[in-house]
Structures are given as structure tokens and as C-alpha cells.
């Protein structure tokens with residue numbers, strides 16, 4: 001498949017993003033002058049030690065937090081406008097489904113708020129979408145009737161339903177066991193490869209980042225900043241066979257070394 005033909009992502013451009021939090025009355029710089037560009041249809045993973053500011057950066061891009069300095073634009077639009085136009089879908093670490101709504105109704109929810117922004121856009125067919133996530137038989141079930149992995153798939157489907165050009169995912173598989181996690185990441189890879197959007201994906205897993213990404217951004221801590229960026233030049237479409245390629249192993253070694261370096265520097 002020529003993935004470029006189906007690309008309809010938007011550019012995400014963060015410039016000079018700086019964020020401070022007050023800790024015991026003292027401002028602590030959590031992000032320092034961070035520049036990040038995600039090209040339309042690009043899958044970018046962000047990896048880095050705990051507390052280096054990955055979620056803070058994602059939350060600023062999502063409009064859940066304001067930066068103290070710098071700017072974020074989504075296809076040239078400021079974040080509040082991009083939100084109004086439903087340009088971004090967010091997948092949190094935990095599924096956060098409404099327990100009183102069925103699977104189908106949870107996924108429909110984003111289409112039922114701010115309906116003006118739905119005008120003229122391609123709302124994905126919920127039943128088809130859930131079927132493509134392996135949940136075709138579970139449309140009428142309630143979250144309590146699903147496993148953790150199934151609930152997280154519902155949360156991902158919910159972010160895709162209004163077909164946003166940008167997807168922001170904050171460790172979406174971190175709460176899952178390893179086997180379920182493997183299935184979920186391959187499912188996401190498949191879905192994304194046939195439906196390419198711009199993705200910012202936070203993870204602590206080096207293999208997951210390499211499998212999924214066009215680029216892996218390594219952040220360093222205190223203050224949070226971008227330490228290095230690795231282009232993942234593995235052919236697409238990819239599947240689990242990439243784990244066996246010598247090139248994959250080289251990327252893994254390089255990124256793990258980078259992680260060790262930034263962790264060591266933080267201790268010095």
C-alpha cells in the first residue's frame with residue numbers, strides 16, 4: 001500500500017515551549033525551550049526518563065495546559081481554534097470510559113459534543129471502526145463487561161471516530177499486560193498504516209517506539225528538553241517481523257544508549 005496516498009494528518013509545531021510549575025513556592029522549570037515538529041501523517045514517539053516532561057508537553061499541545069513561553073500551532077492554527085475544529089483526538093493512559101454508556105455510545109460521545117464542528121467532516125462509521133478494532137461483537141456491552149485491553153481499544157476508537165488529523169497518545173498501553181500490549185500495538189500499527197494521521201505517542205518502551213514510529217524523540221530531564229531524535233528508516237508497512245531485523249536491533253541499541261546517557265547526566 002502507498003501510505004502517502006491516504007495521509008490526511010496535520011502539522012503540529014511546538015516552538016520554544018517552556019513550562020514552570022510552582023513547587024513549595026519555588027518555580028521549577030519542567031520544559032525548557034522545547035521545539036517539536038510533527039509533519040502531516042508522521043508518527044512520532046517521545047521517550048525519556050520518568051518526570052522529564054513528556055506528558056506536560058503533550059498536555060500543552062492538547063490544550064489542557066498553557067505554556068509559560070513559546071507557542072503551539074496545529075496546521076497553523078492556535079490550539080483553542082484547533083480544539084474547536086476537533087483537530088485533535090486524545091488517548092489517555094487509562095481508558096476513562098463512561099460506565100453507564102455502552103461501548104458504541106462511548107465511542108459516539110465525541111461526535112455528540114460541539115456538533116457544529118462535525119459539519120463537512122468525515123465521521124467514521126462507529127460500527128465499522130469498532131469492528132476494525134476487533135470489538136464488532138461488543139457494541140452493546142458496557143465497560144465493566146470488557147477486559148482492560150478491550151477498554152483501551154474502545155478509548156483509541158473514540159479518539160479516531162471524528163477522524164482528527166492529529167492523535168495524541170499518552171502511554172496508551174502502559175496499564176496492559178505484555179501479551180495484550182503486543183496485540184494492541186500491532187493493531188494500532190495496522191490501523192494507522194491504512195489511515196495515516198499525525199501522531200504524538202508517549203511510551204517507555206523502546207521496541208514499541210521503534211516499531212511504530214517514523215521518528216523517536218528522546219527527552220532529557222531537569223529541565224525537560226529534547227536530547228536527540230532518531231529517524232526510524234524501516235520500510236512500511238511494518239509488522240512484527242521488524243523485531244527480527246538487524247536494523248531494528250541497531251536502533252534499539254542506539255536509543256537505549258541515549259536513554260542511559262540522559263539518565264546518567266541527570267544524576268551527575
Ligand SMILES: Nc1ncnc2c1ncn2[C@@H]1O[C@H](COP(=O)(O)OP(=O)(O)OP(=O)(O)O)[C@@H](O)[C@H]1O
Pocket residue numbers: 021022023030048049050051052053054055056057
Ligand atoms: N500540576 C503540576 N504541578 C506541579 N508539578 C507538576 C505538575 N504536573 C507535572 N509536574 C511535574 O513536572 C515534571 C514532569 O511531569 P510529567 O508528568 O510531564 O513527566 P513525564 O515525563 O510524563 O513522566 P512519566 O514518564 O513518569 O509519566 C515532574 O517532575 C512532575 O512532578
